[in-house]
Structure formats: C-alpha cells, structure tokens
Amino acid sequence: MKITETRIPDVKLIEPKVFGDERGFFMETWNDKVFKKAGINATFVQDNHSRSVQNTLRGLHYQIKQPQGKLVRVTLGAVFDVAVDLRINSPNFGHWVGEYLSEENSRMLWVPPGFAHGFLVISDTADFQYKCTDFYAPEYERSIRWNDPVLKVNWGVIKPEALLLSVKDKEAQGFEKAIDELRKTAVANS
Structure with a gap:
C-alpha cells in the first residue's frame, strides 16, 4: 500500500496494491498497522455507502x-x-485539496477530523463508500457553499446549472460564516 501526503500533509492519498487475474482482483483497503505507521491513528465507528x-x-x-x-x-x-481544512490553528486553514477517486484507480483519501468534505460525480453513476471515526450527528452537521468565493475550490464544473444539489447544499452558508460559528463553538467548549 502506498500512502502519500497531499498538499495538506494531514490529508493522505492511499493507493492499495491490487492483485488481479482473469478471476477478478483482491486488494487490502484497511490495515491498522500500516495506517498507523503512516500517521493515521483512526478508530472507525460507522461505515457509509452512497450512490449518486x-x-x-x-x-x-x-x-x-x-x-x-x-x-x-x-x-x-x-x-x-475535496477536503477543506477547517482547523483554525492549522497552517493550512482554509486551504483545500482535491483528488480523483475511481473504481479504476482504486485510490482512497484519508480526510482527518476538522475538515469539510465533498465530492462531485463525474461518471454516469458512482458508489462512494467511507469509514467514519465518529457517529453522524445531524444536529451538528453544517455545509459550506460548494462555490464559496473565499475558498475558490476548482471543481472543474463547466455548467453550474447542471449540478444536482440537495436542498441543504443549495442553502449552505459561506466560509466566513462557517468559521465564525466554529470559533464560537470552540470558545464555548473550552
């Protein structure tokens, strides 16, 4: 398994070794010892699967x-x-990194706690699977606008009007408002 840092070093690109022949393929997608050696100390509590x-x-x-x-x-x-660093004291605060993930390249991305996360489907259909280190808590979930002018994420979108967004994502807040709320939450919890 090859694990490399992205432009934001805490976000890791993982490329498993895929062993294939005429019968199909095999690959290891999680190995606690290998991941810990690469600095990923994660305990997963929830697995999710979406199709879009x-x-x-x-x-x-x-x-x-x-x-x-x-x-x-x-x-x-x-x-x-895409992963956006929302860790207020991070040297990469407000920066983003994007990677292409597909069934063909078998790549995975480690997105640490403290990041906003999103993805754009570029194939006809995509099955997206992910392991989480904490449980989904809808009362604490927030969304930042995909096209926020401060973040300037380059999604490669040619026709924004063709995007399919949930109501929540259409009504998402801007980056600056999100940061204000994160700062207030951090102060209240200290």
Missing part, C-alpha cells in the same frame, strides 16, 4: 461537534473528492 448520478455534488459537509475523520473510496464510477 453524474453531476451530483455533495458537500462541503462537516460537523461543528463530533468531527468525523473519513477514509473515502469509490467502488463504482468516478468522483472528484
């Missing part, structure tokens, strides 16, 4: 309490996956 059609954009999601680390991968189709 082309031009679906999900995100940018995060939780103001119970932040989730996510190990994400695509088992059908392809997506452009």
Whole structure:
C-alpha cells in the first residue's frame, strides 16, 4: 500500500496494491498497522455507502461537534473528492485539496477530523463508500457553499446549472460564516 501526503500533509492519498487475474482482483483497503505507521491513528465507528448520478455534488459537509475523520473510496464510477481544512490553528486553514477517486484507480483519501468534505460525480453513476471515526450527528452537521468565493475550490464544473444539489447544499452558508460559528463553538467548549 502506498500512502502519500497531499498538499495538506494531514490529508493522505492511499493507493492499495491490487492483485488481479482473469478471476477478478483482491486488494487490502484497511490495515491498522500500516495506517498507523503512516500517521493515521483512526478508530472507525460507522461505515457509509452512497450512490449518486453524474453531476451530483455533495458537500462541503462537516460537523461543528463530533468531527468525523473519513477514509473515502469509490467502488463504482468516478468522483472528484475535496477536503477543506477547517482547523483554525492549522497552517493550512482554509486551504483545500482535491483528488480523483475511481473504481479504476482504486485510490482512497484519508480526510482527518476538522475538515469539510465533498465530492462531485463525474461518471454516469458512482458508489462512494467511507469509514467514519465518529457517529453522524445531524444536529451538528453544517455545509459550506460548494462555490464559496473565499475558498475558490476548482471543481472543474463547466455548467453550474447542471449540478444536482440537495436542498441543504443549495442553502449552505459561506466560509466566513462557517468559521465564525466554529470559533464560537470552540470558545464555548473550552
């Protein structure tokens, strides 16, 4: 398994070794010892699986309490996956990284707690699977606008009007408002 740092060193790109022949393939997608050696000390409590059609954009999601680390991968189709650093004291605060994940490249992305996360489906359909380090808490979930002018995430979208967004994502807040709320939550919890 090859694990490399992205432009944001805490976000890791994972490329498992895939062993294939005429019968199919085998790959290891999680090995606690290998991941810990690469600096990923995660205990997973929840696995999720979503299926989305082309031009679906999900995100940018995060939780103001119970932040989730996510190990994400695509088992059908392809997506452009994005992580935004929301850790206020991080040298990479407000920066984003994006990677193409697909069933063909078998890549995975480790998105640590404290990041907003989202993906855009670029194939006809995509099955997106991810392991989480904390439970989903809808009362703490928030969303930042996919096209926030401060973040300037380059999704590669040619026709924004063709995107399929949930109501929650259509009504998502801007980055600056999200940061104000995160700061207030941090002060209240200290």
